[in-house]
Amino acid sequence: MVEFKNTSFNYSKQSGVYDINLRINENEFCFLVGPTGSGKTSLLKLMYFDIIPSKGEVNILGFNSKKTKLRNVHKLRKKIGVIFQDYKLLQQRTVYENIALPLHINGLGRTKIKENVSEALELTDLTDFQSKYPHQLSGGEQQRVCIARAIVKNPEIILADEPTGNLDPTAAHKILKILEQINKEGTSVIMATHNYKLIAEKEYRIIELKNGRLISG
Amino acid sequence: MIDQFAFLISEGFKNFFRNKLASFLCIITIFINFSILGSLFVVGFNTNSLIDFFRSKYTFEIFLENETQPSTYEAFVEQLNTDKIISNVKLIDKEESAKIFEKEFGEDVVEMLGYNPLPISIKVFLSEKDFEFEKVNSLISTIENMDFVDEIEYRGKYIDQMEDRINLAIFIFLVFVVAIIFLSIQIISNTVKLSMSNRKDFINILKYNGASRFFIKTPFYIESILQSIFGGLLAFIFVKYCFVGFNSYFGLNVKLDEFLWIWIIGFSIFIGIYSANQSMKRNLNE
Numbered sequence: 001m002v003e004f005k006n007t008s009f010n011y012s013k014q015s016g017v018y019d020i021n022l023r024i025n026e027n028e029f030c031f032l033v034g035p036t037g038s039g040k041t042s043l044l045k046l047m048y049f050d051i052i053p054s055k056g057e058v059n060i061l062g063f064n065s066k067k068t069k070l071r072n073v074h075k076l077r078k079k080i081g082v083i084f085q086d087y088k089l090l091q092q093r094t095v096y097e098n099i100a101l102p103l104h105i106n107g108l109g110r111t112k113i114k115e116n117v118s119e120a121l122e123l124t125d126l127t128d129f130q131s132k133y134p135h136q137l138s139g140g141e142q143q144r145v146c147i148a149r150a151i152v153k154n155p156e157i158i159l160a161d162e163p164t165g166n167l168d169p170t171a172a173h174k175i176l177k178i179l180e181q182i183n184k185e186g187t188s189v190i191m192a193t194h195n196y197k198l199i200a201e202k203e204y205r206i207i208e209l210k211n212g213r214l215i216s217g
Numbered sequence: 218m219i220d221q222f223a224f225l226i227s228e229g230f231k232n233f234f235r236n237k238l239a240s241f242l243c244i245i246t247i248f249i250n251f252s253i254l255g256s257l258f259v260v261g262f263n264t265n266s267l268i269d270f271f272r273s274k275y276t277f278e279i280f281l282e283n284e285t286q287p288s289t290y291e292a293f294v295e296q297l298n299t300d301k302i303i304s305n306v307k308l309i310d311k312e313e314s315a316k317i318f319e320k321e322f323g324e325d326v327v328e329m330l331g332y333n334p335l336p337i338s339i340k341v342f343l344s345e346k347d348f349e350f351e352k353v354n355s356l357i358s359t360i361e362n363m364d365f366v367d368e369i370e371y372r373g374k375y376i377d378q379m380e381d382r383i384n385l386a387i388f389i390f391l392v393f394v395v396a397i398i399f400l401s402i403q404i405i406s407n408t409v410k411l412s413m414s415n416r417k418d419f420i421n422i423l424k425y426n427g428a429s430r431f432f433i434k435t436p437f438y439i440e441s442i443l444q445s446i447f448g449g450l451l452a453f454i455f456v457k458y459c460f461v462g463f464n465s466y467f468g469l470n471v472k473l474d475e476f477l478w479i480w481i482i483g484f485s486i487f488i489g490i491y492s493a494n495q496s497m498k499r500n501l502n503e
Contacts, residue, residue, distance in 0.1 A: 048425065050425075071429075071430065074424070074427045074428060074429045074430075074432075075427075076427075077424070077425060077426065077427035078427035079427075080427075082425050082426075084425075088418070088421070088422050088425070089422075090419060090422060092235050101422075101423075101426055102426045102427060104220075104221065104224045105423070105426055105427050105428045105429075105432055106427070107218060107220065107221040108220070109220045110220060149426070153427075
């Protein structure tokens with residue numbers, strides 16, 4: 001499903017990821033851990049082709065980083081749900097409109113959009129917030145909107161970049177629980193975090209990075 | 218597909234109203250630039266009328282020898298009438314010449330001298346449409362060599378010089394217009410770019426959610442077209458009523474092209490789309 005082959009990417013001499021060899025299988029839930037600046041975000045960005053390796057290659061859901069043309073990257077992203085630490089929500093749109101956005105992008109009809117958004121709202125416990133604007137919500141609620149937007153299109157894989165980074169422990173646990181639920185329904189989840197406490201009791205695979213290099217996993 | 222297209226169109230309209238400040242700035246920029254360009258266009262349009270006015274004065278007069286027989290000059294008039302560069306020919310016989318003389322100098326030349334010394338002449342009016350100095354000069358030298366022609370009166374050289382100066386003025390004017398167009402494109406383009414770079418996050422959100430370039434670009438194009446229509450329309454109304462005011466206040470007769478509104482709005486849409494496209498290229502790293 002996801003495969004890194006001798007992959008390197010560097011922003012400057014001191015930051016980036018180097019010689020990554022990694023394979024993540026279908027329906028897997030794994031944590032990407034490491035201190036700030038260890039390369040977690042870069043590794044995720046390489047997965048949704050926001051950055052392209054300077055050396056080696058990435059294979060994901062049938063797309064190869066060397067062969068995929070820039071104009072076709074959107075086809076890969078339609079199959080991936082991305083969750084950001086800073087939520088990246090559209091402030092001038094309601095919760096419902098934010099969640100419906102990927103479905104409009106995929107060209108779904110109004111009825112199907114309503115159906116899928118309702119399901120996503122229910123799963124993330126946001127049904128009562130659908131008419132609100134992001135600035136009217138707490139951090140945890142905004143992150144749930146971000147998750148709902150990522151899952152609404154039924155992606156094959158969820159990439160979550162520090163989704164609990166800005167949240168209190170209760171909200172963080174709630175987010176993790178939702179991601180586990182999504183994984184149980186058949187979607188692979190790769191979650192970057194440096195919150196070791198949160199994942200301590202979990203028995204999922206842990207991929208550890210340090211200074212841009214793979215330490216374990 | 219229809220749902221998606223309807224969504225994109227409605228997004229374009231919504232964005233136009235959502236981003237009020239950016240839309241306002243773009244409309245004002247388009248309005249100012251196209252008011253200047255529209256005014257220059259009206260001036261240019263009327264410069265052509267000035268040339269047409271001069272050309273309508275292009276005539277020359279052929280004075281014939283006294284002994285010329287009517288059959289000769291009548292045949293000559295007929296021959297002149299067939300020439301493409303001549304629009305009209307008027308024969309002025311001795312009696313009419315005397316009348317013109319009396320009108321201009323207040324004396325009856327026949328009464329004064331006891332005979333009419335004035336020659337028969339032919340006034341030739343040249344076609345404005347097919348006018349060419351080379352052809353006229355060649356015709357005049359042919360006529361000059363005819364036995365029955367005494368003299369030709371032609372002020373073409375002065376008119377030629379005047380037209381040269383008008384053409385030079387038009388050239389300078391065109392350079393000026395091109396410079397203004399270039400500046401307008403830059404200013405409008407930068408305003409649109411500025412309004413789009415403010416929405417870089419929005420574009421990124423669309424990108425990360427799998428939006429194609431078409432999906433990202435279309436609402437921006439629609440927004441840009443709306444701004445151009447509003448800006449262009451305001452510029453047209455301003456230019457039109459400024460010249461209507463000038464005409465009535467200064468008693469001028471400045472004409473407005475009936476398609477001026479299409480020209481202004483059409484060109485502003487073109488620049489709007491071009492600017493939006495340039496800006497999108499930068500934001501989408503194309």
